[in-house]
Amino acid sequence: MKKMMQDQEEDDVEEEVKQKTSWSWRKLLESVFGDEIENMKKDNVAHKSPRSCNLYDRKPDFKNSYGWSVALDGSDYSPLKSSGVGIYHVNLKPGSMMTPHVNPRATEYGIVIRGSGRIQIVFPNGTNAMDTHIKQGDVFFVPRYFAFCQIASSNEPLDFFGFTTSAQKNKPQFLIGATSLMKSMMGPELAAAFGVSEDAMQNILNAQHESVILPAEQNNEKNLEHSEMIPKIVKIMT
Incomplete structure (x- = not known):
């Protein structure tokens, strides 16, 4: 049980480090490429196709x-x-x-x-x-x-x-x-x-x-x- 608790604590610490790293990279990317990322998000949004014309x-x-x-x-x-x-x-x-x-x-x-x-x-x-x-x-x-x-x-x-x-x-x-x-x-x-x-x-x-x-x-x-x-x-x- 003690061994399992230690492994769980190590996993939690590792996950927290990953989240902090991911968050810091995200903040860095958004600060540098904020406009480009926003435009990419907009491009991924489904647009309504234009009306047909007969x-x-x-x-x-x-x-x-x-x-x-x-x-x-x-x-x-x-x-x-x-x-x-x-x-x-x-x-x-x-x-x-x-x-x-x-x-x-x-x-x-x-x-x-x-x-x-x-x-x-x-x-x-x-x-x-x-x-x-x-x-x-x-x-x-x-x-x-x-x-x-x-x-x-x-x-x-x-x-x-x-x-x-x-x-x-x-x-x-x-x-x-x-x-x-x-x-x-x-x-x-x-x-x-x-x-x-x-x-x-x-x-x-x-x-x-x-x-x-x-x-x-x-x-x-x-x-x-x-x-x-x-x-x-x-x-x-x-």
């Missing part, structure tokens, strides 16, 4: 009788801020055309999820970069500052979805249509650049009452004429 539940940013488009950026869905990307979805009715435009902030990647059509891309110097047919399953990308347009086939819609390389609002600049840059640039200089009178140029610009998505009634001939004007418009602007 692109199909969002009201289109633009919609008319010929199609619609919707875009999601960091101001709409906070997780996109950390990823640095935006998301968009466009639906064009048969024969309709997404107005030729330029993305000033981001490169755009697209995936055709339904239907078929045509995409035309123009270099910033006004020369043609690509003019090709696209169909379901195809992927395309448009570099920043390159003018481009999409045209749905005459017999089926063109539905495409994709990403942009910026979580900020893209603010595309449209080259033709009711809200185009051409209207803001209207003047004798613009008419001279196209080799027509100012009145003729004004009539051309006022003839298009739609914006963003052009109607099928003016396609295929009218929309093809517009797409053929893109290289010249870009060249004049640059």
Whole structure:
């Protein structure tokens, strides 16, 4: 019994020494690395996952009788801020055309999820970069500052979805249509650049009452004429 009591007392003393040593080391670590330890504790706390966001539940940013488009950026869905990307979805009715435009902030990647059509891309110097047919399953990308347009086939819609390389609002600049840059640039200089009178140029610009998505009634001939004007418009602007 005496031996057992002595062993127990020795164990108690050893445990007390360990606790004191552990406590002193803890105080030392907290005094030196206090902020880091606190941050580690916070990181170990379970965080609530961000809410999901369904692109199909969002009201289109633009919609008319010929199609619609919707875009999601960091101001709409906070997780996109950390990823640095935006998301968009466009639906064009048969024969309709997404107005030729330029993305000033981001490169755009697209995936055709339904239907078929045509995409035309123009270099910033006004020369043609690509003019090709696209169909379901195809992927395309448009570099920043390159003018481009999409045209749905005459017999089926063109539905495409994709990403942009910026979580900020893209603010595309449209080259033709009711809200185009051409209207803001209207003047004798613009008419001279196209080799027509100012009145003729004004009539051309006022003839298009739609914006963003052009109607099928003016396609295929009218929309093809517009797409053929893109290289010249870009060249004049640059």
